[in-house]
Amino acid sequence: MASPPPPPPPSSDDPVAIVTGATPSPAQLHPHPNPLLPSSPPHPNPLPSSPPPLLPPYPTNPQLTHPTPNHQSGIGLALARTLLTPRHGHTTHRVALVGRRTDVGTALARSLDPSGGTRARFFAADVASYASQAAMFRAVREAFGRVDVLVANAGETDRGSVYGLLDGEEDAQEGEDGGEVVVPPEPDLGATDVCYKGVVYGVLLAARFMRGNDAGEGGVRGRVVVTGSVGAFHPHPVVPEYCGAKAAVVAFVRGVAGVMWAKHRVVVNVVHPGLVSTPIVPEEMIRAVPEGCPTPMETVLEGFRIYLEDETGRTGEQMEASGTNIVYYDRPAYANGIATEGATTVWEPWFVMGHGEESGLSGTYR
Template sequence: MQSFSPPSADRECMGRFESVRYRIEIRSRAAAGGEETSMSRLEGEVAIVTGAGRGIGREHALALAREGVSVVVNDLGGALAGGGDDEALADRVVAEVEALGGKAIASYADVADYAATAQMLEEALAAFGRLDILIANAAIVRRGAILECSEQTWDSVIGTNLKGTYNCVHHAGRVMVEQGSGCILTVTSGGCFIPSPRSAPYASSKAAILSFTLSVAAELASAGVTVNCLSPGLTDTRLGEGAIADITKSSGISREAFYASVGTPQRPDALAPLAIFLASPEARDITGRVFEVAGDRINRVNPPIRAESFEKPGGWTLEDLIASFPRSFDD
């Protein structure tokens, strides 16, 4: 794997992130040992984390609570493929936040439901009076061949992942613009910029979220609202385990061979320091960026850009393309 060498502005960004991550780790260790901890710069802020009942979302919620943030723990309590209503998931994370000395309320809203997400925002404001951070993390996946993908499957995945992100950003963004500040974090996936067979609905939703993030970031920058996108590398979650099981089964390779090729899954809390950093005062000038977290590496992901191009005065004919295209765009 090639070393990531960001431009100077991004090196500065990474340096600030490392500083914030160090402070977070020191505070977390002190809290675990019962020592007095310093007040966080996020003390008193309010966050909504969707899909926070387990996995990466749960770790975001707990990390925010450790930083003094009041948290709306949203989780429908559904299955990985969608559906379900196990309210105990969100309730357990609320209890964990309270055990840390933090404040939290549970939300069981289905993010795919426009009205339900609006109600979730109202509940957050009623409980805590403001909203500073949104982490739109909720997602489902249904793996399978595209030619066997039903319309219902497609609509379900796009509805939760893409429309769910829109619903939350739409409602939360209005509150933040009125406040004149806020941090929105969306979640994409490496499956949208690396070919990912048998996951077209999921990959499509995550690619759309990436573009959605860049567009919204440009719109809300003047209002003091930052909008960035997180991309988890292979992570030890339900979704990660499902992907590994499907890939190894469909390709006939062993888990050992798979891990040798791509590495072992990272822990679900690997993204939490970056999420905290992007919500912190040190990151108020960082917006419209996509960051992938893969173990001990953070990669800044560029959106699709134009590569090589070829011009022919007067335009191209079919004969020109037959003669030139294979050579011109040969990988």
């Protein structure tokens, strides 16, 4: 088994990529009792709270252009490894790993970059907090001198149930008998905070920190690639809040992509992975689904590579990376023709009222 080649010496011209969700949260590795998965055991190989040893070498697949990371590492860490790995004809990135677990994140960065942080460094942040994300962006720019890529990968699934089925039969019967209806406790919408609000915050900050970059081929100054989910298009009843947040990301990215390109030359796209074996997914679920359903990490990495290396300015796209295939989702047709299209086309005076200047888009109303 060959070890990956060492990264080349860093240059101040090397692009800098921020990768959020590089370390699984404590809730993902050691979840509190979750009625959605009452018998789910702890992850078989949780990351320790103390610094782990150097990451083991991983094999390469000659059929693909990316190394094959340990499936337990999660998408964020796999992407970080890929961005740091030299590949013919493409620039090696410097990588800012972002997560909430400082102990694990610092050790992982050290494992990826034994040189001491010149190519990979950990930055603690909670993406659900705008102030925390903003401080992280500032720290990354101060450390590396620039920000070129945001991989908005941080994610969290439902922390509770929105079905109202967990209060007990006696609660339901009280209402049915004409008695007092027991109001369920306020749901914890942490998945929405991380998966949707975190993306909105990240896109805004990325545009501000990237718009001053020199334009590359095709005029691109910066890239945002968001980790979505096939659940955004085909919602999973077990995690409806998570799927709703991912669906919101689809609409948000389609909504902002044109203006982000027109104003800042920043592209924003989404990769929607299928079912990947990561710390957030119970191993029992991977074993239960049909053959052909689980998605190799290589497929997901290939999807991200397409957007990270594109120089044509393609933006606002939705890509599914599942099984061994890459599939693109077209924008839905205007179901009721001009009535639908007209209702969703920019009227410039309204855009100016909300955003201070005209949109820069073509085909708008005046």
